[in-house]
Amino acid sequence: MDREHDEAVLRITASYVAEVQAGRQPRVSDYLLRYPQYANAIVDFVIYFHALEGYELEEGALEGFPPEIADMALARVKLRLFPLEPVRLKPLTTLLVESDGLPLTLSQLAAALEVSEDISLLLERRSIRSATLPEELLRRVSRRLRQPLNAVSTYFAALEYGGDEPGKPVSRIAENRARYPSEVERQPQRCSFREAVEASPQLSHEQKARWDAILKREGLE
Amino acid sequence: MEVAGVVEMVYASKESDEWDREGILPCVAFDELASHLPSYASSAFWQAICAGDIPLEVLVHWLRKAHRAGDAQGRNRIVEIIFRRTQASNERWAMSVLRALTLPGGERHAFLYDLCADLYESVLRALLDEKRLFWEENFLHCLYFERKHVYRAFMRREGRWRELDVQKGKRIPRALVASLDQPTRLADGEVLAVDVEDERAANMFHSVEESDLLLLVLRLPDRLKAVVFLIFWEGRSEKEVAHVLAITDRTVRNRLRRAFQLLHDELERGREGMSDG
Numbered sequence: 447m448d449r450e451h452d453e454a455v456l457r458i459t460a461s462y463v464a465e466v467q468a469g470r471q472p473r474v475s476d477y478l479l480r481y482p483q484y485a486n487a488i489v490d491f492v493i494y495f496h497a498l499e500g501y502e503l504e505e506g507a508l509e510g511f512p513p514e515i516a517d518m519a520l521a522r523v524k525l526r527l528f529p530l531e532p533v534r535l536k537p538l539t540t541l542l543v544e545s546d547g548l549p550l551t552l553s554q555l556a557a558a559l560e561v562s563e564d565i566s567l568l569l570e571r572r573s574i575r576s577a578t579l580p581e582e583l584l585r586r587v588s589r590r591l592r593q594p595l596n597a598v599s600t601y602f603a604a605l606e607y608g609g610d611e612p613g614k615p616v617s618r619i620a621e622n623r624a625r626y627p628s629e630v631e632r633q634p635q636r637c638s639f640r641e642a643v644e645a646s647p648q649l650s651h652e653q654k655a656r657w658d659a660i661l662k663r664e665g666l667e
Numbered sequence: 668m669e670v671a672g673v674v675e676m677v678y679a680s681k682e683s684d685e686w687d688r689e690g691i692l693p694c695v696a697f698d699e700l701a702s703h704l705p706s707y708a709s710s711a712f713w714q715a716i717c718a719g720d721i722p723l724e725v726l727v728h729w730l731r732k733a734h735r736a737g738d739a740q741g742r743n744r745i746v747e748i749i750f751r752r753t754q755a756s757n758e759r760w761a762m763s764v765l766r767a768l769t770l771p772g773g774e775r776h777a778f779l780y781d782l783c784a785d786l787y788e789s790v791l792r793a794l795l796d797e798k799r800l801f802w803e804e805n806f807l808h809c810l811y812f813e814r815k816h817v818y819r820a821f822m823r824r825e826g827r828w829r830e831l832d833v834q835k836g837k838r839i840p841r842a843l844v845a846s847l848d849q850p851t852r853l854a855d856g857e858v859l860a861v862d863v864e865d866e867r868a869a870n871m872f873h874s875v876e877e878s879d880l881l882l883l884v885l886r887l888p889d890r891l892k893a894v895v896f897l898i899f900w901e902g903r904s905e906k907e908v909a910h911v912l913a914i915t916d917r918t919v920r921n922r923l924r925r926a927f928q929l930l931h932d933e934l935e936r937g938r939e940g941m942s943d944g
Contacts, residue, residue, distance in 0.1 A: 497881035
């Protein structure tokens with residue numbers, strides 16, 4: 447089909463859909479009388495539209511739709527269409543800057559992650575044990591900052607030297623003892639994500655309940 | 668300029684007669700919106716783009732500009748914004764497609780992934796094709812069309828789209844042919860008054876959900892689709908259909924008969940498949 451034909455069919459059927467969505471009940475036959483040369487294409491689209499686009503899914507039908515599918519599909523498509531572009535991996539050093547350098551406020555971060563500002567601050571300071579962070583939270587951080595998931599995981603795990611005790615070094619063979627930034631030595635005892643959620647005075651009951659459900663689902667009791 | 672006010676300012680400046688009769692803002696307004704945004708790639712520009720109230724048509728405009736300028740990072744960023752904003756709608760569509768299919772256990776996620784990836788690739792190619800101008804006028808409608816193409820291609824590839832064609836030499840019951848000469852009425856939810864000897868054919872329309880039947884009708888040859896739709900969904904008489912399609916009454920009846928047989932056979936094939944497990 448040539449481009450002119452396609453454009454014409456698009457415009458005609460757009461008009462039909464607009465009428466349907468405005469609550470009017472357009473008649474396909476009127477369109478076929480007006481545009482007989484596009485009859486087959488018009489009917490084909492109208493039938494498809496009423497079968498799959500005008501169809502209302504029952505409530506809860508999207509439950510069980512794996513959240514990672516959209517990310518994976520988009521990643522695959524970009525790889526197919528832009529295969530020669532190098533992947534830039536910048537180490538993540540803060541949660542308050544996006545991958546292209548745009549600053550982010552604590553409030554914006556909190557909104558994106560659906561947590562409170564006090565929890566955002568704990569996350570930024572890496573004051574929550576990384577092993578207790580739900581995958582869902584890491585995905586939201588990854589999405590908001592447009593950073594790869596492994597960069598986000600690495601960011602949160604960066605202060606964990608040999609388990610959950612901050613400041614305890616792990617030396618490899620023939621390696622000099624590491625130097626720690628002074629903030630690490632002064633860092634307060636880190637809590638779990640669940641403890642942070644439960645203790646937060648800024649999170650609503652509904653938010654706490656949602657995070658509780660996510661933690662249970664991921665087996666993080 | 669206050670970024671947040673750009674969209675409101677441009678819409679408010681339109682007189683009511685500048686909107687076409689369907690209430691769709693003409694393309695010129697999207698061009699105006701696009702030109703009122705802050706300078707490309709500035710912090711204010713990205714804040715506006717990420718704000719969520721910029722029409723998708725304007726995002727397509729800027730996506731194409733970024734791509735033309737070779738700004739891969741900017742292009743990718745706008746692509747992600749567009750796909751995030753349409754993600755829920757695309758997921759609903761994918762679920763609607765799979766709802767009508769019987770899938771072996773464990774294949775559902777694989778199907779969803781393939782379907783989504785096919786759709787995203789198709790949409791992205793369309794977005795990057797500057798000749799496809801309607802994306803900058805009515806994004807959602809173009810998305811419907813893209814989904815239609817992807818649905819068809821996907822079903823064909825998965826072997827689930829068999830074009831319904833009459834097999835030569837198959838005898839059509841004389842009673843069925845005779846019954847189609849009687850007046851029919853439908854499309855308003857009332858019972859189809861078809862007096863046919865073959866009860867299975869008569870019950871066909873009642874045993875299948877309307878959307879599933881529409882998906883079957885979609886697979887009919889082009890010449891038969893219009894006749895079926897106009898008679899059974901729009902409630903037209905054979906004479907009216909003949910007038911609309913500029914064919915004779917007899918041709919309408921012949922096409923209806925062929926469509927009836929094809930749909931009936933396909934439904935029977937489906938039932939046999941299910942009973943075979």
